[in-house]
Amino acid sequence: MAADERRSSVAVLGAGLIGIDLADKIRRSKSLELCLVVGRDRQSVGLARAADMGCATASGGITALLASGPFDVVFDASNADCHADHWAALRKTGTTLIDLTPTQLGTVVVPTVNGNQAAAYRHINLVSCGGQAAIPVLHAVAQHCTPTYIEVVSTGASASAGRATRLNLDQYIATTQAAIRSFTGAPEVKVMVNLSPARPAPPFRVVMTVLAHDLCRGPVSAAVASAAEEVRAFAPGFAVNCVEVKDGRVSVAVEVTATGGRIPRYAGNLDIINGAALLLAEQHAVALSR
Secondary structure (H helix, E strand, O other), X not given: OOHHHOOEEEEEEOOOHHHHHHHHHHHOOOOEEEEEEEEOOOOOHHHHHHHHOOOOEEEOOHHHHHHHOOOOEXXXXXXXXXXXXXXXXXXXXXXXXXXXXXXXXXXXXXXXXXXXXXXXXXXXXOOOHHHHHHHHHHHHHHOOOOOOEEEEEEEEEHHHOOHHHHHOHHHHHHHHHHHHHHHHOOOOEEEEEEEEOOOOOOOEEEEEEEEOOOOOHHHHHHHHHHHHHHHOOOOOOEEEEEEEEEOOEEEEEEEEOOOOOOOOOOOHHHHHHHHXXXXXXXXXXXXXXX
């Protein structure tokens, strides 16, 4: 392979639902080379699935990853409580760490909002799956009004939320609220999360409510449509189901379905955050090749 065709070496830290779907996406990338999937327990179902996919695997968490590296990019798909230690261990290796856990550490990046700046950072935080679905729309709306209050309700299938996601729900809410405030300027933000055990499993849905005194339907509706089109570049199953602007209130409902890979269609929450992570890593690979 010629020098200018070199693929960036990457590793996935975490072998849960997010980590295994991410590994599958990376294996299909033309600019990334998946070198390792790391879990904590050698007997975990996730590591067995990764091995069945043909991935190199290791158990032992960050210690095993450090022994096998360095890598150009590491995706942290473990849990928020461990992430600070992971960054402390990796920052001196020169690796770019893309954090898929809701930690509020690193530089917050939403691809369609500030993704063009991501290559400049080595510690990137992707907020949450709900944040990746809501922030592009909310940021677009905020360009045409002055939000005073924003409410976001995410509903996902219970089967699409792994152990780490359930353990990190408090961090998920706090991190998503903070990111929405940062990207919209809204002084008051409320985020709620529902995990539904319904059968058949429902797709990932996010309903957003924005209160503002200076709303105008035409520009807001057009901005939402444009934002959705940009998100579909990395999450094709992203769809806007409803936009309503009335009496100082904007209501937007979006639905995200997974399109391809090893996860069911209802797991759009995994698909959108992993799609964002993959896009940023590929942009990083392009920057390294220059």
